[in-house]
Amino acid sequence: MLLTIDAFVGDEKVKTADGEKEKQVLYFKEDVPKMIMNITNGNTLTQLYGSHPEGWVGKQIQIYATPVKAFGKTQDALRIRDFIPKIVIDLNKWTSKLMEAKNLDEMGKIWKSFPQSVAKNGDMIQRKNDLKATFTDNTPTDKESTA
Numbered sequence: 333m334l335l336t337i338d339a340f341v342g343d344e345k346v347k348t349a350d351g352e353k354e355k356q357v358l359y360f361k362e363d364v365p366k367m368i369m370n371i372t373n374g375n376t377l378t379q380l381y382g383s384h385p386e387g388w389v390g391k392q393i394q395i396y397a398t399p400v401k402a403f404g405k406t407q408d409a410l411r412i413r414d415f416i417p418k419i420v421i422d423l424n425k426w427t428s429k430l431m432e433a434k435n436l437d438e439m440g441k442i443w444k445s446f447p448q449s450v451a452k453n454g455d456m457i458q459r460k461n462d463l464k465a466t467f468t469d470n471t472p473t474d475k476e477s478t479a
Contacts, residue, residue, distance in 0.1 A: 333395045334417055336361040340385040358388075367395070367410060376412040392417045419449045426450050427459050436467045 339359040346355045346368055356369040367373070381388050394413040399406050426446060433439035443451065443460060450456055 333364075334392055335364065335395055336392050337388045337390065340388055342385070370409075373410070373412045376414050379414060380412075380416055392419065421450055421453050421456065423453075423455055423459065426456055427463075430460060430463050433463075433467075436464065439464065439467065 337358055338361045341357045341359070343354045344357045345352050346357065348355075356374065358367040358369060360367070377385075377388060377393070380393070381391050394415075394417050395410055396413060397408040398411050400409040402409070429442055429446075430439060433442055439460075446456075
């Protein structure tokens with residue numbers, strides 16, 4: 333399951349088998365329950381996105397269930413996969429936004445408004461450069477403008 337981190341709470345009171353305890357909790361933008369953190373998942377998040385939880389907000393993680401031995405029995409536990417999920421980008425949507433530009437300055441402003449996941453995508457960069465070339469090819473040279 334792919335989830336987007338909405339908030340991290342460092343000390344939230346939660347009910348456990350041993351009564352109420354303060355735990356670290358993740359909340360998600362998707363309509364799913366909060367996730368009470370454990371050492372394993374905390375270490376995975378730190379490996380993926382750094383040791384500052386405020387930097388985790390807006391990041392995506394993939395959750396899966398795996399059997400673990402705990403408290404004398406085997407049970408399923410939620411784990412965070414140890415890789416950053418690949419984000420699928422609708423290149424046509426973003427290309428059409430770029431095509432609305434009437435000149436290079438407008439294109440630059442539109443490009444700067446794109447999320448990093450789009451602006452760092454290699455295929456999108458190629459599309460931007462191809463469109464950029466159409467502006468530079470249609471720009472008159474000094475000789476042409478004085479003729």
